[in-house]
Amino acid sequence: MEIYIAIALLSPVIGFALSGLLGRSLPKNIIGILASTSVLISFICSLLLFNYLYQNGAPIKFTFFNWMAVGNISIDFSFLADRLSVWMMMIITGVGFLIHIYSIGYMHNDEGFYKFFAYLNLFIFAMLTLVLGANYVIMFFGWEGVGLCSYLLIGFWYSNKQYGYAARKAFIMNRIGDLGLLLGIFMLFNVFGTTDYQTVFASAASANATTIEIICLLLFVGAIGKSAQIPLFTWLPDAMAGPTPVSALIHAATMVTAGIYLVARSSVFFVNSEMASNLVLMVGLATAVIAGTIGLKQNDIKKVLAYSTVSQLGYMFVALGVGAYSTALFHVTTHAFFKALLFLGSGSVIHAMGGEQDIRKMGGLSKKLTITHFTFLLGTLAIAGVPPLAGFFSKDEILAKAFYGNGIIVFVLLALTSVVTAVYMFRLYFLTFHGEFRGTEEQKHHLHESPSSMTVPLIILAVLSCSGGILGLSSLFSHHHFINDFFVKTLLNKPIEEPSHFFEWLVLGVSVVLLAIIILVTRKFYTSNSNIPVAAEDETGIGKVLSKKYYFDEIYQAFVQKPIEWISEFTYSIIDRKIIDGIVNTTGNGISFCGNYLRKIQSGNIEYYLLAMVIGVVSFLVIYQLV
Amino acid sequence: MSNALPPLEHYIWLSSILFCIGVAGVLIRRNGIVLLMCVELMLNAVNLLFTAFSTHFQDASGQIFVFFVMVVAAAEVAVGLAILVMIYRNTKSVDISLLDNLKH
Numbered sequence: 001m002e003i004y005i006a007i008a009l010l011s012p013v014i015g016f017a018l019s020g021l022l023g024r025s026l027p028k029n030i031i032g033i034l035a036s037t038s039v040l041i042s043f044i045c046s047l048l049l050f051n052y053l054y055q056n057g058a059p060i061k062f063t064f065f066n067w068m069a070v071g072n073i074s075i076d077f078s079f080l081a082d083r084l085s086v087w088m089m090m091i092i093t094g095v096g097f098l099i100h101i102y103s104i105g106y107m108h109n110d111e112g113f114y115k116f117f118a119y120l121n122l123f124i125f126a127m128l129t130l131v132l133g134a135n136y137v138i139m140f141f142g143w144e145g146v147g148l149c150s151y152l153l154i155g156f157w158y159s160n161k162q163y164g165y166a167a168r169k170a171f172i173m174n175r176i177g178d179l180g181l182l183l184g185i186f187m188l189f190n191v192f193g194t195t196d197y198q199t200v201f202a203s204a205a206s207a208n209a210t211t212i213e214i215i216c217l218l219l220f221v222g223a224i225g226k227s228a229q230i231p232l233f234t235w236l237p238d239a240m241a242g243p244t245p246v247s248a249l250i251h252a253a254t255m256v257t258a259g260i261y262l263v264a265r266s267s268v269f270f271v272n273s274e275m276a277s278n279l280v281l282m283v284g285l286a287t288a289v290i291a292g293t294i295g296l297k298q299n300d301i302k303k304v305l306a307y308s309t310v311s312q313l314g315y316m317f318v319a320l321g322v323g324a325y326s327t328a329l330f331h332v333t334t335h336a337f338f339k340a341l342l343f344l345g346s347g348s349v350i351h352a353m354g355g356e357q358d359i360r361k362m363g364g365l366s367k368k369l370t371i372t373h374f375t376f377l378l379g380t381l382a383i384a385g386v387p388p389l390a391g392f393f394s395k396d397e398i399l400a401k402a403f404y405g406n407g408i409i410v411f412v413l414l415a416l417t418s419v420v421t422a423v424y425m426f427r428l429y430f431l432t433f434h435g436e437f438r439g440t441e442e443q444k445h446h447l448h449e450s451p452s453s454m455t456v457p458l459i460i461l462a463v464l465s466c467s468g469g470i471l472g473l474s475s476l477f478s479h480h481h482f483i484n485d486f487f488v489k490t491l492l493n494k495p496i497e498e499p500s501h502f503f504e505w506l507v508l509g510v511s512v513v514l515l516a517i518i519i520l521v522t523r524k525f526y527t528s529n530s531n532i533p534v535a536a537e538d539e540t541g542i543g544k545v546l547s548k549k550y551y552f553d554e555i556y557q558a559f560v561q562k563p564i565e566w567i568s569e570f571t572y573s574i575i576d577r578k579i580i581d582g583i584v585n586t587t588g589n590g591i592s593f594c595g596n597y598l599r600k601i602q603s604g605n606i607e608y609y610l611l612a613m614v615i616g617v618v619s620f621l622v623i624y625q626l627v
Numbered sequence: 628m629s630n631a632l633p634p635l636e637h638y639i640w641l642s643s644i645l646f647c648i649g650v651a652g653v654l655i656r657r658n659g660i661v662l663l664m665c666v667e668l669m670l671n672a673v674n675l676l677f678t679a680f681s682t683h684f685q686d687a688s689g690q691i692f693v694f695f696v697m698v699v700a701a702a703e704v705a706v707g708l709a710i711l712v713m714i715y716r717n718t719k720s721v722d723i724s725l726l727d728n729l730k731h
Contacts (some may be wrong), residue, residue, distance in 0.1 A: 018719035182677065485723070604728065605724060605727050606723050606724070606726060606727075607654060607723075607724065610653055610654055613656050614650060614654060
């Protein structure tokens with residue numbers, strides 16, 4: 001079984017090397033197939049590993065070599081395939097494979113085709129390292145790897161300066177989180193002397209409770225950065241600068257869920273840390289609400305989806321915060337399906353519109369883009385939580401866990417966010433696919449359905465988005481909750497009361513009624529041409545605040561970036577230019593000044609030398625006499 | 628017999644004066660030959676002092692030193708004059724102030 005871990009990890013690396021090194025001279029189709037196949041191989045390995053673990057196989061640990069041994073610390077380059085990591089592996093490689101296929105169609109006109117696939121493969125490798133690492137250091141290795149790939153892919157079209165800045169923003173914001181994670185890992189070394197998961201978790205109970213709290217908080221800072229939670233979420237919407245398949249793979253389905261994985265992986269620590277868990281809950285809740293409401297006023301098709309992603313990640317953190325780790329994993333899974341679907345669908349729309357992303361210039365696309373339209377509709381229904389699609393079950397479960405695990409306030413806020421989610425998604429859907437076409441004549445003429453390499457992944461993801469709920473049917477429909485049963489030994493869920501049937505029926509009934517109303521209202525409102533949203537600058541009142549994203553960027557600009565600029569300006573013009581340069585220049589000038597006078601002594605005139613010698617000897621004698 | 632000799636201080640004064648004349652000559656004069664003569668003057672001032680002390684302390688080693696100094700002085704003059712001849716051939720002068728090539 002160990003060999004499957006090795007193959008799953010090495011296959012994308014080989015794909016990366018081949019498409020990166022030989023890509024220039026290979027035809028595009030070959031590169032696409034090569035890169036996709038390497039991910040497919042990983043996916044098959046994941047399935048085999050999953051099957052083995054599902055048959056109650058023990059977790060497999062595979063050590064490549066001893067990575068470093070310094071003093072008392074020894075770190076193995078080792079990988080652990082347990083139920084959690086294999087589950088993540090399947091999402092990464094499965095969704096990743098579909099997105100690779102999709103990219104063959106989406107990127108076919110791009111000059112950097114081979115580079116794009118090389119980066120994608122590298123990303124798959126880094127992400128697999130992240131989830132498969134058997135200790136926190138290997139995980140950190142993968143964590144930084146995905147950060148790098150994210151940077152490279154956001155700035156993929158680097159000739160556009162704004163895209164380059166977006167890539168830098170993502171990287172820098174992630175670094176802030178990474179610092180927390182790194183400190184957490186140092187703490188683990190300090191407390192346990194190792195970061196190997198199995199050893200650390202086995203001795204977690206013996207550690208000081210306060211220390212564990214601190215470790216949890218530090219690890220969570222890392223999760224905040226990578227999973228785009230408040231206060232570090234502003235990079236994710238800007239990350240939409242990257243090609244759309246990248247947004248689907250990295251910034252919706254996989255990389256941004258690394259924070260969820262980290263907390264779930266450390267569930268042994270979090271489950272006993274009251275304070276850290278509450279913080280996770282509050283940050284998640286605040287992010288869900290704030291990002292959701294911002295999504296109401298965005299006019300860029302990808303930005304809406306980006307804020308939706310941030311909001312849904314907030315949902316997952318709420319689940320983690322109440323201690324329902326497997327529920328969070330459930331939502332990670334369904335979210336990966338429908339958000340990848342929505343992003344790929346938006347990519348198909350953008351492709352058809354010739355690069356246009358503004359939904360105010362779309363409309364009525366359902367006639368021309370039938371498959372895209374239909375799959376996008378399914379994705380919208382799934383994320384909005386229409387039963388019996390995937391999103392309903394995972395959201396319903398988070399709501400139930402929040403209600404029974406924490407209280408009515410969290411429940412109400414989450415439910416309201418659910419309503420908001422449905423509103424902005426249907427707003428997006430109706431503005432894009434219904435009403436009259438609002439683009440240019442040229443675009444109208446150009447409209448076409450995407451090639452099958454793009455539509456087939458859409459259809460597969462649509463099927464998964466519809467059926468994903470089977471993985472976690474609520475007690476109303478089935479006695480078997482696949483995900484909870486699967487993770488029962490891997491994740492330490494906090495014991496939370498099962499929701500009553502009355503609660504379940506209530507949520508189901510209310511959500512169906514509310515969704516029906518929302519769909520009818522948004523349909524009526526956004527299909528008429530008189531209600532097309534205005535530009536962010538023309539918004540007024542609360543709408544302006546929302547379309548300006550609560551002025552988060554402006555606040556950071558004023559309170560973080562400006563002071564740093566001032567300090568830099570001060571250190572540059574005063575400390576560097578005046579003090580340090582001053583010292584150096586004065587030293588140099590002084591020496592050359594003295595030298596200018598001293599060189600006159602070296603006249604070459606023998607009399608002077610003799611005179612100097614005599615004076616020297618005489619003064620020696622005089623001093624000798626005096627002393 | 629000792630009464631017939633001048634006192635020791637006179638010798639010291641004389642040799643000091645001779646030595647200073649030598650030093651002054653070396654410092655002031657530019658003629659290479661005069662320079663060598665002044666060096667000889669300084670050496671001989673010391674020689675005089677040696678013999679004076681040798682007589683005063685009734686110790687012959689001072690006089691033996693004088694022989695050594697004379698030998699060294701003779702050798703020095705031989706070399707020094709040879710150098711001067713070479714300088715003269717090169718510069719058509721024995722003026723040492725022309726020898727400032729070290730500066731460059």
